Amino acid sequence: xxxxxxxxxxxxxxxxxxxxxxxxxxxxxxxxxxxxxxxxxxxxxxxxxxxxxxxxxxxxxxxxxxxxxxxxxxxxxxxxxxxxxxxxxxxxxxxxxxxxxxxxxxxxxxxxxxxxxxxxxxxxxxxxxxxxxxxxxxxxxxxxxxxxxxxxxxxxxxxxxxxxxxxxxxxxxxxxxxxxxxxxxxxxxxxxxxxxxxxxxxxxxxxxxxxxxxxxxxxxxxxxxxxxxxxxxxxxxxxxxxxxxxxxxxxxxxxxxxxxxxxxxxxxxxxxxxxxxxxxxxxxxxxxxxxxxxxxxxxxxxxxxxxxxxxxxxxxxxxxxxxxxxxxxxxxxxxxxxxxxxxxxxxxxxxxxxxxxxxxxxx
Amino acid sequence: xxxxxxxxxxxxxxxxxxxxxxxxxxxxxxxxxxxxxxxxxxxxxxxxxxxxxxxxxxxxxxxxxxxxxxxxxxxxxxxxxxxxxxxxxxxxxxxxxxxxxxxxxxxxxxxxxxxxxxxxxxxxxxxxxxxxxxxxxxxxxxxxxxxxxxxxxxxxxxxxxxxxxxxxxxxxxxxxxxxxxxxxxxxxxxxxxxxxxxxxxxxxxxxxxxxxxxxxxxxxxxxxxxxxxxxxxxxxxxxxxxxxxxxxxxxxxxxxxxxxxxxxxxxxxxxxxxxxxxxxxxxxxxxxxxxxxxxxxxxxxxxxxxxxxxxxxxxxxxxxxxxxxxxxxxxxxxxxxxxxxxxxxxxxxxxxxxxxxxxxxxx
Numbered sequence: 001x002x003x004x005x006x007x008x009x010x011x012x013x014x015x016x017x018x019x020x021x022x023x024x025x026x027x028x029x030x031x032x033x034x035x036x037x038x039x040x041x042x043x044x045x046x047x048x049x050x051x052x053x054x055x056x057x058x059x060x061x062x063x064x065x066x067x068x069x070x071x072x073x074x075x076x077x078x079x080x081x082x083x084x085x086x087x088x089x090x091x092x093x094x095x096x097x098x099x100x101x102x103x104x105x106x107x108x109x110x111x112x113x114x115x116x117x118x119x120x121x122x123x124x125x126x127x128x129x130x131x132x133x134x135x136x137x138x139x140x141x142x143x144x145x146x147x148x149x150x151x152x153x154x155x156x157x158x159x160x161x162x163x164x165x166x167x168x169x170x171x172x173x174x175x176x177x178x179x180x181x182x183x184x185x186x187x188x189x190x191x192x193x194x195x196x197x198x199x200x201x202x203x204x205x206x207x208x209x210x211x212x213x214x215x216x217x218x219x220x221x222x223x224x225x226x227x228x229x230x231x232x233x234x235x236x237x238x239x240x241x242x243x244x245x246x247x248x249x250x251x252x253x254x255x256x257x258x259x260x261x262x263x264x265x266x267x268x269x270x271x272x273x274x275x276x277x278x279x280x281x282x283x284x285x286x287x288x289x290x291x292x293x294x295x296x297x298x299x300x301x302x303x304x305x306x307x308x309x310x311x312x313x314x315x316x317x318x319x320x321x322x323x324x325x326x327x328x329x330x331x332x333x334x335x336x337x338x339x340x341x342x343x344x345x346x347x348x349x350x351x352x353x354x355x356x357x358x359x360x361x362x363x
Numbered sequence: 364x365x366x367x368x369x370x371x372x373x374x375x376x377x378x379x380x381x382x383x384x385x386x387x388x389x390x391x392x393x394x395x396x397x398x399x400x401x402x403x404x405x406x407x408x409x410x411x412x413x414x415x416x417x418x419x420x421x422x423x424x425x426x427x428x429x430x431x432x433x434x435x436x437x438x439x440x441x442x443x444x445x446x447x448x449x450x451x452x453x454x455x456x457x458x459x460x461x462x463x464x465x466x467x468x469x470x471x472x473x474x475x476x477x478x479x480x481x482x483x484x485x486x487x488x489x490x491x492x493x494x495x496x497x498x499x500x501x502x503x504x505x506x507x508x509x510x511x512x513x514x515x516x517x518x519x520x521x522x523x524x525x526x527x528x529x530x531x532x533x534x535x536x537x538x539x540x541x542x543x544x545x546x547x548x549x550x551x552x553x554x555x556x557x558x559x560x561x562x563x564x565x566x567x568x569x570x571x572x573x574x575x576x577x578x579x580x581x582x583x584x585x586x587x588x589x590x591x592x593x594x595x596x597x598x599x600x601x602x603x604x605x606x607x608x609x610x611x612x613x614x615x616x617x618x619x620x621x622x623x624x625x626x627x628x629x630x631x632x633x634x635x636x637x638x639x640x641x642x643x644x645x646x647x648x649x650x651x652x653x654x655x656x657x658x659x660x661x662x663x664x665x666x667x668x669x670x671x672x673x674x675x676x677x678x679x680x681x682x683x684x685x686x687x688x689x690x691x692x693x694x695x696x697x698x699x700x701x702x703x704x705x706x707x708x709x710x711x712x713x714x715x716x717x718x719x720x721x722x723x724x725x726x
Contacts, residue, residue, distance in 0.1 A: 006497075021485050089633060116481045119633065120624040167534060167607070167625065174610030175539070223536070329541035 030090040032145020035131045037097035046074040051143035061143035089117040092149035101205035120167035126198040128186040160214040162222035177324025221321040225252040232298040246279040266347045276358040306350040369437040379581035386588030388514040388648040389564035393473040399618040406554035411600045413554035418593030421562040427716040432572045439569035440663035463657035465700045517648035530626040535605035560701040570656040
């Protein structure tokens with residue numbers, strides 16, 4: 001008798017405890033991208049993108065906009081506009097306006113990384129220009145959040161975008177000897193495109209890197225560059241002035257050499273680049289001489305751009321490529337304040353070695 | 364009234380090699396989800412060294428436990444009785460029994476907290492704990508061999524979770540670990556002290572020792588179980604530091620769970636849900652074994668029916684769980700229990716070891 005009673009109680013409990021809030025995919029509004037900007041009254045304006053799955057199996061994005069003082073408060077107000085509750089589990093990208101980033105991002109990111117539902121793979125980006133018009137337009141066959149996320153992913157794998165996501169940003173923000181960066185996106189001729197990087201000191205955006213510097217930046221900072229490409233202007237000999245080769249499938253490696261770590265450090269970054277020449281502006285044969293010229297031109301170009309970039313970082317007192325981290329890992333009694341003092345005057349050199357190995361399938 | 368049992372019927376005994384699973388499954392529990400934070404706060408990038416030191420200390424403690432048990436013949440309660448007499452020994456035994464019971468309480472409440480924060484905020488605590496505790500009761504009336512079986516399964520089945528640690532590797536920066544040993548001995552020992560808390564589950568060995576068929580031969584398996592725990596803790600610590608960077612890592616409450624946010628599989632967007640659900644199987648041996656040890660202790664000390672003691676304990680647990688609502692309370696309770704464990708195992712046990720050795724010499 002006692003056993004049967006126990007059994008009934010247990011069965012009943014099994015049934016009863018299923019009463020947690022269900023979130024069925026069809027009954028929630030999945031936010032895939034969310035953009036934040038400042039209004040004139042200094043309030044936050046959030047634009048949420050959610051996909052709408054149409055009966056003919058096409059997907060379009062839908063936009064909701066609301067203003068308020070706190071981002072979770074905005075979510076509540078967004079819910080007032082929607083037939084289904086918004087959920088944050090599928091957020092692929094968080095977009096921020098420039099003026100917001102210049103005032104500091106951490107308060108806004110807090111709601112992102114405090115929320116157990118938001119993944120660490122979420123991308124962050126700065127929007128140059130009008131947020132709403134960027135998010136409103138239909139770009140691909142997906143909704144805009146997924147579209148932007150695929151665009152980022154594709155550029156990380158095969159383009160000039162270094163590995164970046166929410167976790168990388170926070171890790172760089174909280175680490176000593178490295179500052180975070182995030183890519184900038186911009187709407188141009190009705191398409192959305194990557195347009196350089198926003199550079200941060202702490203959580204405030206203090207500088208920008210133009211799109212043409214993205215290749216060098218990736219070579220200097222990403223863990224591995226595998227599939228990048230760039231155009232090289234031939235400069236070594238006068239007769240080839242104004243000719244270009246394009247270098248594809250670039251693989252890059254770096255080795256740091258750090259001397260005199262106590263006073264003003266002397267840092268040499270040895271960059272090794274391998275790539276294939278696959279296009280030549282003059283069209284004809286690509287012979288050894290051209291390859292040699294291209295190698296030398298690329299070497300000097302990369303070096304110059306890298307040197308310029310690093311002195312810009314030093315002027316801004318930021319360190320997005322993590323030179324400080326390299327010094328820290330080689331120094332037993334590293335002191336962040338001391339490093340910040342000497343960093344702007346540190347002697348940082350970039351040494352580039354280029355080897356162009358293949359020239360495609362014809363001579 | 365029953366007699367104090369010094370020998371167990373061979374029918375209820377287990378093979379020596381299963382001690383490996385008993386020790387290992389008891390050490391890995393709710394702590395591994397969150398142990399990184401405290402250690403990193405004091406030892407930074409050298410945390411993994413502290414993890415290994417703590418593991419070595421625990422090896423020594425296991426060795427001492429075996430010596431005590433071999434000299435004492437019987438379990439902790441009979442040893443206390445023999446060494447300190449009925450009353451003083453009884454008080455010591457009672458402290459240990461309360462400690463065993465409190466481990467079970469803390470583990471189940473901490474797990475429920477994780478479920479609440481990460482998955483179902485509105486889960487009904489009393490219903491869930493009632494079901495869980497009924498399961499524990501059901502397993503425990505099966506006797507110690509069933510508990511051993513659960514420990515075995517609790518190690519083997521969730522082992523697939525190790526595979527998920529491949530995902531974060533793409534985003535790691537192992538340079539975060541360098542330079543090795545740039546913290547003072549004081550920092551490292553502080554971290555080592557904190558870290559020993561994560562290994563402490565093994566004290567149930569003092570209760571189940573009479574159940575081992577070849578107790579002498581089981582010692583190497585106990586060391587093996589602890590070694591595996593140590594390797595797991597150290598590996599996970601290295602991965603966490605490389606993935607988050609020590610600055611960010613010291614701010615995350617559940618680093619192991621947060622690391623799962625990077626896992627992306629075609630069929631599951633957020634792996635935490637799978638992981639946390641699987642975790643129920645990892646904490647089940649913890650709860651079973653600690654309640655078993657506590658109720659067995661009551662049976663030995665008060666010569667009381669083990670089943671009735673168990674029912675009383677489970678009821679008490681259930682009521683207390685219901686009243687523990689806030690994170691602060693849970694954290695306070697769990698730190699009290701860990702500190703008690705630390706004093707009992709790292710301070711009291713060596714004293715007991717010396718005392719039992721002196722007794723042996725005098726005889």
